[in-house]
Amino acid sequence: MRLSYTKALNRALADELDTDPAVCVFGEDIGAGMAGPTLGLLDRFGSERIVDTPLSEQAFTAMAVGAALAGRRPVLEFQIPSLLFLVFEQLVNQAHKFSLMSGGQSGVPLTCLVPGSGSRSGWAGQHSDHPYSLFAHSGVKTVVPATPTDAYGLLRSAIQDPDPVVVFAPAAALPVRETVTWDLAPVPLGRARVHRAGTDVTLVAVGHLVHDALAVAEELAGEISVEVFDPRTLYPFDWAALGESLERTGRLVVIDDSNRSCGIGAEVLATAAEEFRLIAPPRRITRPDGTVLPFAPELDRALQPDREQLRHALRAVMK
Amino acid sequence: MTPGAPAGTAPADSAPADTAPVDTAPAGTAPDTSPADAPPAVAALDTPERRYRMLRLIRSFEERALGLVKSGVITGGIHPYIGQEAVAVGVCAALGPADRLASTHRGHGHVLARGLDPARMLAELAGRVGGSNRGRGGSMHAADLRLGILGANGIVGAGAPIAVGAAWADRQAGSDAVAVAFFGDGALNQGVLLESLNLAAMWRLPVLFVCENNGYATTLPAGTAVAGSAVGRAAAFGIPATEVDGMDTEAVRAAAEEAVARARNGGGPAFLECRTYRFEGHHTMERLMKLHYRTPEEVAAWRERDPLPRAAAAIGAGRAAALDAEVDARLAAAEEFALASPHPDPAGAADHLYASGLRPRAGAVA
Numbered sequence A: 001m002r003l004s005y006t007k008a009l010n011r012a013l014a015d016e017l018d019t020d021p022a023v024c025v026f027g028e029d030i031g032a033g034m035a036g037p038t039l040g041l042l043d044r045f046g047s048e049r050i051v052d053t054p055l056s057e058q059a060f061t062a063m064a065v066g067a068a069l070a071g072r073r074p075v076l077e078f079q080i081p082s083l084l085f086l087v088f089e090q091l092v093n094q095a096h097k098f099s100l101m102s103g104g105q106s107g108v109p110l111t112c113l114v115p116g117s118g119s120r121s122g123w124a125g126q127h128s129d130h131p132y133s134l135f136a137h138s139g140v141k142t143v144v145p146a147t148p149t150d151a152y153g154l155l156r157s158a159i160q161d162p163d164p165v166v167v168f169a170p171a172a173a174l175p176v177r178e179t180v181t182w183d184l185a186p187v188p189l190g191r192a193r194v195h196r197a198g199t200d201v202t203l204v205a206v207g208h209l210v211h212d213a214l215a216v217a218e219e220l221a222g223e224i225s226v227e228v229f230d231p232r233t234l235y236p237f238d239w240a241a242l243g244e245s246l247e248r249t250g251r252l253v254v255i256d257d258s259n260r261s262c263g264i265g266a267e268v269l270a271t272a273a274e275e276f277r278l279i280a281p282p283r284r285i286t287r288p289d290g291t292v293l294p295f296a297p298e299l300d301r302a303l304q305p306d307r308e309q310l311r312h313a314l315r316a317v318m319k
Numbered sequence B: 001m002t003p004g005a006p007a008g009t010a011p012a013d014s015a016p017a018d019t020a021p022v023d024t025a026p027a028g029t030a031p032d033t034s035p036a037d038a039p040p041a042v043a044a045l046d047t048p049e050r051r052y053r054m055l056r057l058i059r060s061f062e063e064r065a066l067g068l069v070k071s072g073v074i075t076g077g078i079h080p081y082i083g084q085e086a087v088a089v090g091v092c093a094a095l096g097p098a099d100r101l102a103s104t105h106r107g108h109g110h111v112l113a114r115g116l117d118p119a120r121m122l123a124e125l126a127g128r129v130g131g132s133n134r135g136r137g138g139s140m141h142a143a144d145l146r147l148g149i150l151g152a153n154g155i156v157g158a159g160a161p162i163a164v165g166a167a168w169a170d171r172q173a174g175s176d177a178v179a180v181a182f183f184g185d186g187a188l189n190q191g192v193l194l195e196s197l198n199l200a201a202m203w204r205l206p207v208l209f210v211c212e213n214n215g216y217a218t219t220l221p222a223g224t225a226v227a228g229s230a231v232g233r234a235a236a237f238g239i240p241a242t243e244v245d246g247m248d249t250e251a252v253r254a255a256a257e258e259a260v261a262r263a264r265n266g267g268g269p270a271f272l273e274c275r276t277y278r279f280e281g282h283h284t285m286e287r288l289m290k291l292h293y294r295t296p297e298e299v300a301a302w303r304e305r306d307p308l309p310r311a312a313a314a315i316g317a318g319r320a321a322a323l324d325a326e327v328d329a330r331l332a333a334a335e336e337f338a339l340a341s342p343h344p345d346p347a348g349a350a351d352h353l354y355a356s357g358l359r360p361r362a363g364a365v366a
């Protein structure tokens, strides 16, 4: 079976809606399936569970908190990544804090899905953010699948999880297709995946950048043996798996579509420096500090991590 | 003298585009913050002919832009304003040079009606250095503070409180300027919009809230999204609220003039709900999707109410045809300017990030 990334999200939603009657979906234009992941769900599950909402993100996100406390498992679809800024209060201050503040009475099992995060080429400053590090920093469970099967499996686990989870589906990963010969299954949160084994450098790549990492690793295969490490879940991060990989390689490069300052790449470098043995100074490739992606395509591309920077960093840690 | 202007008055619109590129500083150097051209003038929309010409300018601009999206010159697509021109023109006709406006994701009509040079706007859509925002903003972020344009906006409802803040500051400064907030029916359900109505009403600020009710927020019909009514919401805050035919430029202008005059004289905010319709899809990407949220009959019925023929009839077919030709020539020149304007140098991608000139660290160590 050929599986597209968007179709994988669509199947994960359908399978969860099928198996758990508590699951429901809130979002804008989801009845029409405009963004892709909810295509056909309204016909199949009805408007009681596939709820087209007015443009009231703050209210419907907080509604999801209330519905979750009342026994439901809401999934929220956001049309653009920056809408997460709008609902940061509801996610971080309400959903995330409830478990502790209530003395452990309940988690808040809601899932946010952002199909098309990061640059969409030509959508400019307010539609091109990739704020996964903000959520990892806040301690909200944060997932960035790179492949269709991981998108399927991680979205299912996110919905089943008793806590809030934000799932970023990078715009640049949406065209990825995979030939699947096995049964699709949930992928546990907090578990990394090594896409390619190597002995010289551990290359941590996030989301769509996994595909760039694999391409560059292949290209440099005669020169450097690169292990491509996809954390899949950014919070909680699979530090044990990273430690094992670094045990083999002793060298670390991170490629991450966050702003540089306080991005997840910074956290990976800091933890590696504190806890693991590195035989060369690590490198990270990120967006610049404080990035606002400009509209013109050549400017938009210039501020995103690229393969040339990656080749350079891999060679630099080998020196 | 432009053919549309009555004898003895200045040309209705600003002079043809100054063709000097806005970006004069070499890329990667300190940001060039002073565009080389002279300050533009707000569009004069004081006669039916000038208003008709602006309606046509917006319509033809959008048609050209649609073509350039198709051919790939404009990336990312646009939210076409076609069908709603009477709202932008009617409202902007009521404004004075010191007034301000906050626009939306569907903002081309608003900024053109305020006087933004179509050549600069088209260059912006093409991502060129000659664009109004030096190619940094694109379709959803056109801004020109010299014209009081506080910016289009990618976030629904976000412009309204910005307009309220500008009105507050202008009043504090002793100015009698009025600020206009354009927004759609979808924005009526953003909390921040209702908060803005309250603040403007409580503090009697000179704000004109203009709701362009085109019946849909993307695929969602307003009838299934807005409880009560738009004007009812404004009235609940004690704001005078009027429903107007948004396909009739003169009706919009008359209502806006009354509201603006009252706001200017300390009478506080006003709210106009302009009933209108977008003839095209929500966004140019919609063509690639199979969406069935409106019937062809509904679209056809609204096309019958196209604001342009009505405005043309008022000035006579001959005058209208002459103005059409004038607009065509202006837009042909605008397109030529846009396509001749250079692409920005990637080395300057982070230029203008901070007004102080602060340079961010790069994303990778060289």
Ligand SMILES: Cc1ncc(C[n+]2csc(CCOP(=O)(O)OP(=O)(O)O)c2C)c(N)n1
Binding pocket: A028, A055, A057, A079, A080, A083, A086, B105, B106, B154, B155, B156, B157, B183, B184, B185, B186, B187, B188, B190, B214, B216, B217, B218, B282
């Ligand atoms: C706060 C927010 N929610 C959602 C979106 C995505 N979006 C962009 S335009 C739009 C519909 C807006 O409808 P309306 O306000 O009626 O304006 P119209 O498009 O009809 O001009 C949506 C949902 C957004 N940009 N901002």
Ligand SMILES: [Mg+2]
Binding pocket: B184, B185, B186, B212, B213, B214, B215, B216, B217, B218
């Ligand atoms: Mg609308």
